[in-house]
Amino acid sequence: MKVNVLKLEIDKIWDKKNTWIKKSDTIIKVVDHLENGYIRVSDCLNGKWVVNEWIKRAIIMFFFIKKMNTIELGPLEFYDKIPIKNKFREKGIRVVPHAIARYGAYISSGVVLMPSYVNIGAFIGKGTMIDTWATVGSCAQIGDRVHIxxxxxxxxxxxxxxxxxVIIENDVFIGSRCILVEGILIEKGSVLGANVVLTASTKIFDVTHDKSIEMKGIIPKYSVVIPGSYPKKFPSGTYYVPCAIIIGKRKESTDKKTSLNDALRTHNLVI
Incomplete structure (x- = not known):
C-alpha cells in the first residue's frame, strides 16, 4: 500500500475508534514502514522540520489494537504490547547487552547501541552512538554520526x-546526563556539555557577542553549550533557575572528530 493511501486511511479512521480493530492491517502496515525506515515521524522539508501527525496517530492506534503478550528472551521475560526489535546482524547494527529497542523504531546501519533504550517511532541515523543508560524517547529524531x-x-x-x-541533526555531540525534552531542536554540529537541560521553556543565552542574545527551543548549528543559571524573582525572593549558555562555535570542518576535539579543548568543556 502506497504511503499517501496509508495516510488517507489513517486520517479517515482516527475519529472512529470502533473501526480501529477492523483496520488493524492498515495500522500495522504504518508501523512496519516505520520499522524499515520508509517513513518517519518528522521530515526536514526545505530546511524546516515538519511533523507527520498521521504517523503519530497510527502509533497510538497500534497501542490500542495490540494485546499484552509475554516476550521471552532466554532467561529474561517481558510482558508488553510492542515486540522487541531484532535481526540486528542483518541490519549492520551493533547491540551490546542489555540494549533494548522497540519494534517501530528505525535504526540505521553502523549504529552502536550500548546498554540503552530506544522507543517506538524513533529514528536513528547512520554511524550514531547511543551510549550506556541513554534513553531515546518515542518519535525522537536523531541524525547521522551523533554521539549520545x-x-x-x-x-x-x-x-x-x-x-x-526532540530533533538532533547530524554530527551533534550530547554530553553525559543531558536532558532534552518538549520538541527541542539541536542543529547540526552542535556540542552540549554535561548536564545541559533543555525544555521548551528553558532560556538559552548566546554570550558570544557584545550583548547576550536570548532564545528558546533551538540550539543553532555548531554551537558549544554549557549548563548555567540566571536569577529570577519570586514572591518569596530571588532564586537561580537553570538555563543553557552558548559559549562558542564549533568549526565547520570536514574532519568532524578533529573539530570536536578542538571545541572541547578551546572551551575546557566537560562531556
Whole structure:
C-alpha cells in the first residue's frame, strides 16, 4: 500500500475508534514502514522540520489494537504490547547487552547501541552512538554520526499529536546526563556539555557577542553549550533557575572528530 493511501486511511479512521480493530492491517502496515525506515515521524522539508501527525496517530492506534503478550528472551521475560526489535546482524547494527529497542523504531546501519533504550517511532541515523543508560524517547529524531553520551535522557512525544519531537541533526555531540525534552531542536554540529537541560521553556543565552542574545527551543548549528543559571524573582525572593549558555562555535570542518576535539579543548568543556 502506497504511503499517501496509508495516510488517507489513517486520517479517515482516527475519529472512529470502533473501526480501529477492523483496520488493524492498515495500522500495522504504518508501523512496519516505520520499522524499515520508509517513513518517519518528522521530515526536514526545505530546511524546516515538519511533523507527520498521521504517523503519530497510527502509533497510538497500534497501542490500542495490540494485546499484552509475554516476550521471552532466554532467561529474561517481558510482558508488553510492542515486540522487541531484532535481526540486528542483518541490519549492520551493533547491540551490546542489555540494549533494548522497540519494534517501530528505525535504526540505521553502523549504529552502536550500548546498554540503552530506544522507543517506538524513533529514528536513528547512520554511524550514531547511543551510549550506556541513554534513553531515546518515542518519535525522537536523531541524525547521522551523533554521539549520545551515557545517561542522556531524550524525551518522547506522542500526544498532543501536533507536538514536535526532540530533533538532533547530524554530527551533534550530547554530553553525559543531558536532558532534552518538549520538541527541542539541536542543529547540526552542535556540542552540549554535561548536564545541559533543555525544555521548551528553558532560556538559552548566546554570550558570544557584545550583548547576550536570548532564545528558546533551538540550539543553532555548531554551537558549544554549557549548563548555567540566571536569577529570577519570586514572591518569596530571588532564586537561580537553570538555563543553557552558548559559549562558542564549533568549526565547520570536514574532519568532524578533529573539530570536536578542538571545541572541547578551546572551551575546557566537560562531556
Amino acid at each position: 553520551s551515557g545517561g542522556v535522557g531524550i524525551g518522547g512525544v506522542l500526544e498532543p499529536i501536533q507536538a514536535t519531537p
